Amino acid sequence: xxxxxxxxxxxxxIAFGAVRLEELVDRAALTEMLESxxxxxxxxxxxxxxxxKLLAEVAPPLEMYTYLGHFRPARExxxxxxxxxxxxxxxxxxxxxxxxxxxxxxxxxxxxxDSRELGRAILGPxxxxxxxxxxxxxxxxxxxxxxxxLARLFAAMPHARDERIAAAARHLLRTxxxxxxSGHKALLTSNMHLASVRESYRELEDKNAKLQEAFDRxxxxxxxxxxxxxxxxxxxxxxxTSIIGYSEMLYEGIAGEMPNEQREFVGTIREKGEQxxxxxxxxxxxxxxxxxxxxxxxxxxxxxxxxxxxxxTLTPTARKKGVSLAVSVDEALPRLWADAARLRQVLLxxxxxxxxxxxxxxxxxxxARVTLMSAARGDDDGGGMVLLQSRRPAIELRVxxxxxxxxxxxxxxxxDAFYQVDSSSTREAGGTGxxxxxxxxxxxxxxxxxxxxxxxxxGAVFVVSIPCRRATIx
Amino acid sequence: xxxxxxxxxxxxxxxxxGPALSGKTSNLQALHRLADPGSTGRLMTLETRxxxxxxxxxxxxTFKSAGGLSIRLKVFTVPGQVIHASxxxxxxQGADGVAFIADSxxxxxxxxxxxxxxxxxxxxxxxLSLRQMPLVIQFNKRDLSGIRSDEEIAGLAAQGREPTYLAxxxxxxxxxxxxxxxxxxxxxxxxxxxxxxxxxxxxxxELLAQVARGLGSERLVAELLAACVGGALDVLRxxxxx
Numbered sequence: 001x002x003x004x005x006x007x008x009x010x011x012x013x014i015a016f017g018a019v020r021l022e023e024l025v026d027r028a029a030l031t032e033m034l035e036s037x038x039x040x041x042x043x044x045x046x047x048x049x050x051x052x053k054l055l056a057e058v059a060p061p062l063e064m065y066t067y068l069g070h071f072r073p074a075r076e077x078x079x080x081x082x083x084x085x086x087x088x089x090x091x092x093x094x095x096x097x098x099x100x101x102x103x104x105x106x107x108x109x110x111x112x113x114d115s116r117e118l119g120r121a122i123l124g125p126x127x128x129x130x131x132x133x134x135x136x137x138x139x140x141x142x143x144x145x146x147x148x149x150l151a152r153l154f155a156a157m158p159h160a161r162d163e164r165i166a167a168a169a170r171h172l173l174r175t176x177x178x179x180x181x182s183g184h185k186a187l188l189t190s191n192m193h194l195a196s197v198r199e200s201y202r203e204l205e206d207k208n209a210k211l212q213e214a215f216d217r218x219x220x221x222x223x224x225x226x227x228x229x230x231x232x233x234x235x236x237x238x239x240x241t242s243i244i245g246y247s248e249m250l251y252e253g254i255a256g257e258m259p260n261e262q263r264e265f266v267g268t269i270r271e272k273g274e275q276x277x278x279x280x281x282x283x284x285x286x287x288x289x290x291x292x293x294x295x296x297x298x299x300x301x302x303x304x305x306x307x308x309x310x311x312x313t314l315t316p317t318a319r320k321k322g323v324s325l326a327v328s329v330d331e332a333l334p335r336l337w338a339d340a341a342r343l344r345q346v347l348l349x350x351x352x353x354x355x356x357x358x359x360x361x362x363x364x365x366x367x368a369r370v371t372l373m374s375a376a377r378g379d380d381d382g383g384g385m386v387l388l389q390s391r392r393p394a395i396e397l398r399v400x401x402x403x404x405x406x407x408x409x410x411x412x413x414x415x416d417a418f419y420q421v422d423s424s425s426t427r428e429a430g431g432t433g434x435x436x437x438x439x440x441x442x443x444x445x446x447x448x449x450x451x452x453x454x455x456x457x458x459g460a461v462f463v464v465s466i467p468c469r470r471a472t473i474x
Numbered sequence: 475x476x477x478x479x480x481x482x483x484x485x486x487x488x489x490x491x492g493p494a495l496s497g498k499t500s501n502l503q504a505l506h507r508l509a510d511p512g513s514t515g516r517l518m519t520l521e522t523r524x525x526x527x528x529x530x531x532x533x534x535x536t537f538k539s540a541g542g543l544s545i546r547l548k549v550f551t552v553p554g555q556v557i558h559a560s561x562x563x564x565x566x567q568g569a570d571g572v573a574f575i576a577d578s579x580x581x582x583x584x585x586x587x588x589x590x591x592x593x594x595x596x597x598x599x600x601x602l603s604l605r606q607m608p609l610v611i612q613f614n615k616r617d618l619s620g621i622r623s624d625e626e627i628a629g630l631a632a633q634g635r636e637p638t639y640l641a642x643x644x645x646x647x648x649x650x651x652x653x654x655x656x657x658x659x660x661x662x663x664x665x666x667x668x669x670x671x672x673x674x675x676x677x678x679x680e681l682l683a684q685v686a687r688g689l690g691s692e693r694l695v696a697e698l699l700a701a702c703v704g705g706a707l708d709v710l711r712x713x714x715x716x
Contacts, residue, residue, distance in 0.1 A: 114515050115536040115544070181516055189520050192529040192564070199560040 021049050021111065021118040024183030025176075031056040033175070041168040042158050043126045047111070049119045052086060062125070064102055064153040071142040077101045085122055095169065100125050103135045104157060109169050113180045121172055127154065129161040223291065230287035233280045240280065244273040282434040289441035296339040296445050300469075303336055303343075303368050303395055304329045310347040311366055314355060322360030325351075328367040336395050337469040342442050349435045350399040350462045357403035358459070364401050371396040373467045394448070394467040402459040411452045415440040439464075475570050475664055477674070484676065485546040486664065487568055488656060492575035493582065493589035494526075494554030497614040500643035501575060502533045502551055505653060505689065508646060513537055513688040527553040530565045537684050541675055547657070547685075554589065563596045571608035571660030573652055574636075575643075578613045578621035608659035608710060610702075611638045612652045617645070624703070631704020638704045650689045651701040658682060658699055662709030 034045050035058050044059035068074040078101060085098045090110045098106040104125030111119045134154040139147045247270040249255060251263060258266065288294040311327045318325040336343075347366070354364040373394040406414060415436050443450045448466035455461045476485040490498040499519070506517040513535055520529040535547040550569075552562040566572075574593065576586040594604055611634075613627050624640065631638035637655045641648025661670075661678055670676045682695045691698060699707055 114534050115546070181518070185518055185520065188518070188532070189529065192520065192561070195564050196529075196561055199564055203560060 018116060019113065019118065019180075019184055019187065021047075021180075022053075022055060024113075024118075024180050024187065025055075027055055030179075031058065033179075034058040037168070037172060041160065041164070043123050043160055043165060043168065044158065045172075046122045047119060048086070048122070050117060055119065062153075062157055064150075064157055067149065067153055068102070068145075071144055074101070074138075074141045074145065077141055081106075085124075086120075090117070090120070098124075101135075101138055101141065102154065102157070103127060103131050103133075103138065105162075107165055107169055109173060111173065111176055111180075113177065113184070118180070121169075121176070123165055123169055123172075126158045126160045126165060129159050226287040226290040229283050230291065230293075233284035233287065236280050237277065237284070240273060240277055244270055244277065247273060279434075282438060285438050286434055286441070289438065289445065294441075294445065296342055298337050298339050298446075300335045300337055301340050301343075303333055303397070306340060306344050307347065307366055307368050307397070310344060310351055313348065314351050317352070318355050318364065321355060321358075323355050323358045323362050323364055325355070326363060326365045328365065330369040333368060333370055333395060334393055334468045336466060338446050338466060342445070343466075346439050346442050346464060347397060347399070349439050350464070353435060354399050354401035354403070354460075354462070358401045359403065362402035362459070364399065367398045367400075369396055369398075370394070371465065373465060392467050394465045397464040397466070398461055399464075400455045400459060400461040402455065405454065405458055406452055406460045414452070415450070475668070477668070477670075479674075481544070482542060482674075483544045483546060484670065484674065485548060486570050486657075486660060488547060488549045488571050488573065488660060489566055489569040490549065490551040490573045490575055491562075491566070491589070491593050492552075492554060493577060493585040494556070496554060496575045496577040496582070496586070496589075497641075497643040498551035498554065498575045499527055499531050501573070501612070501614070501641075501649050501652070502531050502549060504643050504646040504649040505535075505549065506533055508650060508690045509535060510688055510690065526555065527551055528558075529553065529561055535685075535688070537681070537688055539676070539680065539684065543674065543676060545676075545681060545685075549653075559592070562592065563599055566593075566596050567600060569607070570664060571656050572610075573656045574609060574611045576611060576613050578615045578627075578640075579618055580620055580622050583622070606710070608656065608663045609636050610652055610655045610659065611636045611705070612641050612643075612648065613638065614641045614643050614648075616640050616647070617642045628703040631702075634705050636705045637699075637702040637707050639702050648701070650686065650691050651698050653689065654682060654686055654691075654695060654698040655702055655707065657685060658695075658707065659709060663711075666709060666711045 030047060034047065034056050038045055038058040044057075044062075046057040046059060047055045049055055065078060068078055081098065081100045085106045085108055088096050088098060088108050090096055090108060095107060095109045098108060100106065102125065104127045106122055106124035109121040109123070110117050111121055134150050139145050139150055247266050250258065250266045251270055253263075285294065307327060307329050311325055315325055351364060351366060358364055371394050373392045440450050443464050443466065446466045448464060450462060450464045453461045453463060475487070477483075478485075490501055492498050502517055506514060515534040515536075518532040519527070520531070521527055530553065531551040533549040535549065537545045537547075539545070550565050552558075552565045572593065574590060576582070576590075597604060597607060611631070613622070615621065627638065627640065637659070639648050639652040639655060641652060643649055658678075661681060665671055665676070665678055671678065679695065686693070686695050686698060
């Protein structure tokens with residue numbers, strides 16, 4: 001809850017925090033404002049913080065004070081006045097006047113905001129307009145003071161009428177109040193922005209933690225599901241093997257000849273049993289692949305014969321459907337470090353699929369060529385080729401059909417287990433929806449990728465890229 | 475709440491909560507209009523371009539007792555719109571008391587309930603429960619048509635815990651009553667918990683009377699408090715742990 005704690009601090013500041021003059025006004029800008037004030041009213045002006053620190057002043061040196069500075073008693077008297085002015089106690093919002101030995105006056109103003117004194121403004125020294133001469137007491141401070149000089153310097157001091165200075169003081173306080181209010185508002189707004197951002201961040205972190213937890217639980221469930229599938233598939237296989245075995249024996253007449261009709265029924269039992277076995281094997285493969293317990297027996301092998309073998313195996317199926325099966329294998333393909341049986345399974349599955357989804361009169365093309373492995377993912381748009389293309393050669397196996405094709409938005413999902421683009425096609429075309437997910441995992445088991453692109457003018461191409469071993473490059 | 479013994483100052487935070495456009499800001503504007511200039515500063519509104527409250531409105535009220543004690547009341551509104559959830563939670567932090575401003579129109583009943591549940595949730599996020607929070611409810615906009623009847627509200631309020639007030643905030647009606655009710659409960663709860671009366675020399679009755687006067691009300695505090703149409707004005711006491 002550290003974040004919430006910080007947020008509390010910032011909102012407490014908003015509710016209760018005492019603001020400081022130096023936080024709300026910019027000193028340079030304040031000086032500029034005072035300069036303009038001075039230009040209007042021609043009276044020296046200084047602004048102090050609540051602690052008595054000078055924040056801004058516009059007070060050109062007065063010759064009178066330079067002169068008095070040469071005489072110790074006069075200097076001390078002036079300093080006394082300055083101290084009195086600075087430390088004069090004031091009611092919040094109040095003001096006071098202070099007289100100087102020179103006859104000049106100071107006006108001390110309390111800068112109050114939200115019922116608190118944030119600082120003071122001091123106007124002066126200025127000589128009240130009605131005063132024509134310096135007070136006699138001034139010359140009496142020190143015998144060395146020259147009355148003629150004093151009179152001259154007195155005349156050079158800023159003169160102003162008291163009412164005018166009072167009006168100026170009101171104007172100054174009004175202006176400062178506006179600045180303080182605006183500054184305070186801006187300060188609160190930025191504090192709130194910060195606090196909101198922090199709070200939103202904290203909320204997001206909470207949500208993320210919950211999502212992560214849910215994700216971990218799902219992952220664990222998924223693992224359990226795979227384990228379960230593996231166990232069940234394994235257990236299902238054993239009795240099924242017996243069922244198939246016995247029905248095969250019956251079919252072969254080992255237990256005596258059967259009438260044709262019975263034999264036909266037993267044949268169906270065997271056939272369906274084998275279909276079931278294939279399905280169970282698929283499930284077992286998938287769960288092994290998911291749990292990472294599938295062991296691949298890799299060896300250096302030539303791809304050409306495997307492609308040819310797959311084509312040969314499926315030629316009858318294709319012919320039955322009226323689909324022609326073409327093979328194109330480049331010469332001098334590098335050898336591949338792969339599991340021959342699994343690679344065959346991949347090709348067989350993709351080609352079987354392609355035939356299944358190609359209407360009569362269509363063509364399924366199996367091809368193999370050498371290419372360079374790209375670091376780009378399957379959904380890449382082909383940009384940055386110069387950066388993404390690796391120097392590692394790969395073998396690209398393509399299975400192209402002229403069927404209905406696969407819409408781009410479905411291409412990622414067809415590799416999910418049990419997924420079918422159109423569930424109605426299952427009834428029509430058969431299949432469990434396991435094949436492609438097994439293909440993907442097997443290809444990934446070979447550090448390869450599988451993706452789908454369009455076939456022109458119609459149909460889909462499944463592209464399997466499997467990198468050659470680094471050792472085979474040189 | 476914040477106590478500054480040196481400056482003899484007590485600062486209390488009050489929050490006006492409620493659904494969007496129920497009149498929380500109108501309540502503050504009315505209080506600002508009614509308050510004598512010496513007691514209040516500017517009403518600070520942090521609003522969006524369309525005049526809706528973005529973060530909050532803040533009305534500072536300061537009252538000085540005869541004994542030189544200052545009571546500073548910081549009255550906040552929360553932004554009612556649903557999207558400002560985290561801002562509402564932030565503004566609610568450290569609140570000493572809450573006035574819930576409901577819209578009297580029958581069609582707004584669900585919004586009122588949702589906002590109230592939101593208040594409850596946000597209090598929970600700060601480790602507080604409704605029971606621990608001094609709370610008054612105001613049914614605002616009594617001048618509109620399609621509102622729930624006085625009898626209906628009074629009937630429901632009588633069964634509830636929270637003092638309930640009727641108001642037309644834009645005309646200033648019921649605004650001071652709601653505020654005094656809230657301050658009565660809030661100050662009472664703070665006093666019960668921190669013993670302000672003894673330690674600090676505050677007098678609750680005097681404070682309420684002074685605030686009522688400062689808000690331009692000629693009526694007695696008891697009359698203002700009695701304007702509530704239901705609920706209990708009993709002050710919350712901290713639970714004594716056994």
